[in-house]
Amino acid sequence: MSSPTEPPGYAAAAATPLIVPTGRRARLTRALGSSGAAYVFLFPWLAGFLILTAGPALYSLYLSFTDYDLINPPRWAGMDNYMRIATNDPKFQDSVRVTLTFVLLSVPLKLAVALGVAMLLNRGLRGLTIYRAIFYLPSLLGTSVAIAVLWRQLFAGDGLINNLLLGIGIQGPSWISSPDTALYTLVILAIWQFGSPMIIFLAGLRQIPVDIYEAARMDGASKARQFWRITLPMLTPVVFFNAVVQTIDAFKAFTSAFIISGGTGGPINSTLFYTLYLYQEAFGYFRMGYASALAWILLIIIALFTAFSFLSARYWVHYDD
Amino acid sequence: MTDVRAAETEQEPQDRSILRSILTHALLIAFSFAMLYPILWMLSASFRPTDEIFSSTSLIPSQVQVRSYPEGWFGLRVSFGQFFVNSMVIAVLSVIGNVAACSLAAFAFARLNFPWKNFWFALMLGTLMLPYHVTLIPQYVLFLNLGWVDTILPLVVPKFMATDAFFIFLMVQFFRGIPKELDEAARMDGCSPFRIYWKVILPLSLPVLATAAIFSFLWTWDDFFGPLIYLNSMEDYTVQLGLRSFIDATGQSNWSGLFAMSILSLLPVFLLFIFFQRLLIDGIATTGMK
Incomplete structure (x- = not known):
């Protein structure tokens, strides 16, 4: 009998190509043909795609038109869920407003910081790898519960930020328990994690040929002009990539808001991220049909954002082929 | 590719470029410290008595105690x-x-x-x-x-x-x-x-x-x-x-x-x-x- 990894006599077979290899796998491959073999490789993914992605996506589309509490079978409700979302759900409106504010503030600011720091690091400094590592670390730690716990303390009424402010004579409010400021603490947390787009910007900056800058300098172009006329246009593909990835990520943010608000999205829904609202509907109230409708609306919002990015890219992203 | 360094030094006098690099480093070091300060502060807070956590912004505890680790572990x-x-x-x-x-x-x-x-x-x-x-x-x-x-x-x-x-x-x-x-x-x-x-x-x-x-x-x-x-x-x-x-x-x-x-x-x-x-x-x- 042949072992699955090393059929006996394999070495001899390999040395003389005319001898067809024996063994279970080789026989299986011949029986299936080469495209059959491909589907064997593809099988785990394909099964996962059908059972865990495509099937569930279609089923959740169906559920979004039903009332479903996990215990009783889904009951057809037509457009009721969508109608309520559109016309009679203040929490939905709050969560959309909160999420859009978060995305539209955190993504541009994070990218601006990332680009600024990347340009500072791209001057051929000594110690580049150390700085790069330090700036990257928060992106790696930032999504954990521990950092959300830390943020809760930093921006508490008697937290570290207010203690620092007290040192210069300012009495700060309780940032996380005020509806006016709570969301901004989450925006700051997102900006703090600028490391991974920064690394991508750095890699992009290195692709820009140095002689372009030299030519510009000869022509007397100022640093600012070099940035607007060379760096930024040459970097637009990277800006585009970072913007799309960060936007999708920002829409999906959950842990920080959950931990900082204790799962409520408060105070007064001011940190009620869309994902948090969806979680509450599904696993707090077990309104699975309604939550499915929310999920499909999220998909549509993200798809619209992405489509808009790709369509607008034609007018501002430069590809040099 | 042309040589970057040669192009830069011929434009700027030596001491000005040194000054510029010192300033850049100072900026980056300050920024790195600000970025890491919350994490370092949490690390030091984990070695502090609870009543000291909220009164101190320094990174060095007045007295080091490891009690919070077993307390948290079995909390x-x-x-x-x-x-x-x-x-x-x-x-x-x-x-x-x-x-x-x-x-x-x-x-x-x-x-x-x-x-x-x-x-x-x-x-x-x-x-x-x-x-x-x-x-x-x-x-x-x-x-x-x-x-x-x-x-x-x-x-x-x-x-x-x-x-x-x-x-x-x-x-x-x-x-x-x-x-x-x-x-x-x-x-x-x-x-x-x-x-x-x-x-x-x-x-x-x-x-x-x-x-x-x-x-x-x-x-x-x-x-x-x-x-x-x-x-x-x-x-x-x-x-x-x-x-x-x-x-x-x-x-x-x-x-x-x-x-x-x-x-x-x-x-x-x-x-x-x-x-x-x-x-x-x-x-x-x-x-x-x-």
Whole structure:
């Protein structure tokens, strides 16, 4: 009998190509043909795609038109869920407003910081790898519960930020328990994690040929002009990539808001991220049909954002082929 | 390529460029310190008596005490030791599942020809954009009916079915860079696709496999949403869920214990970062740039 990894006599077979290899796998491959073999490789993914992605996506589309509490079978409700979302759900409106504010503030600011720091690091400094590592670390730690716990303390009424402010004579409010400021603490947390787009910007900056800058300098172009006329246009593909990835990520943010608000999205829904609202509907109230409708609306919002990015890219992203 | 340094020094006098570089370093060092200050402060707070935590902004505790570590470790009905074991089991199984299943699929997409290849590849890329919320509820219903809720199976089994399509994409990019002549030579020698995958492609792809392994470990370790939904009894909790329960159980009273456990929960991530910094940073740079 042949072992699955090393059929006996394999070495001899390999040395003389005319001898067809024996063994279970080789026989299986011949029986299936080469495209059959491909589907064997593809099988785990394909099964996962059908059972865990495509099937569930279609089923959740169906559920979004039903009332479903996990215990009783889904009951057809037509457009009721969508109608309520559109016309009679203040929490939905709050969560959309909160999420859009978060995305539209955190993504541009994070990218601006990332680009600024990347340009500072791209001057051929000594110690580049150390700085790069330090700036990257928060992106790696930032999504954990521990950092959300830390943020809760930093921006508490008697937290570290207010203690620092007290040192210069300012009495700060309780940032996380005020509806006016709570969301901004989450925006700051997102900006703090600028490391991974920064690394991508750095890699992009290195692709820009140095002689372009030299030519510009000869022509007397100022640093600012070099940035607007060379760096930024040459970097637009990277800006585009970072913007799309960060936007999708920002829409999906959950842990920080959950931990900082204790799962409520408060105070007064001011940190009620869309994902948090969806979680509450599904696993707090077990309104699975309604939550499915929310999920499909999220998909549509993200798809619209992405489509808009790709369509607008034609007018501002430069590809040099 | 022309020489950068020569071009710069001929424009600026020597001492001005030195001054500029000192200023840049000063700026970067100050900024680095500001970035790390919260984490360092949490580290020092974990060694402080609780009553001192809120009064001090300094990074050096007035008196060092390690009491908060055992207090935090045994602060809940189930010890953090159990949470760490649970997290580690889930993370290691996820790494194995992701690397195995994603590399198989990536090999098919990068190296084999089969009908409907472009169709499946496009669908695979499409799932990268799909927010997991869309599949969340039916998956939950499925796992509930299988009796898998409150076990680690819903967190681990999908990884063996390559549901993290990002890693397939990453590996396809890498596999395509391996010279095709190697496969062809092996095929001429009578190698089956399975042997080519195992003996030619995988040994040459260790960097991308390591990158995928590290990222799947980190993402699984930090995952909060999955365990929150699927794990109900405290014996099964991961470290992230343990921290959440710690906040709920002790409220504001035991900050030093909470900080101590938070620091410990970051430790594996930090260690991976220290040892595999290059792979992580190159991984990000190459996927970003394709």
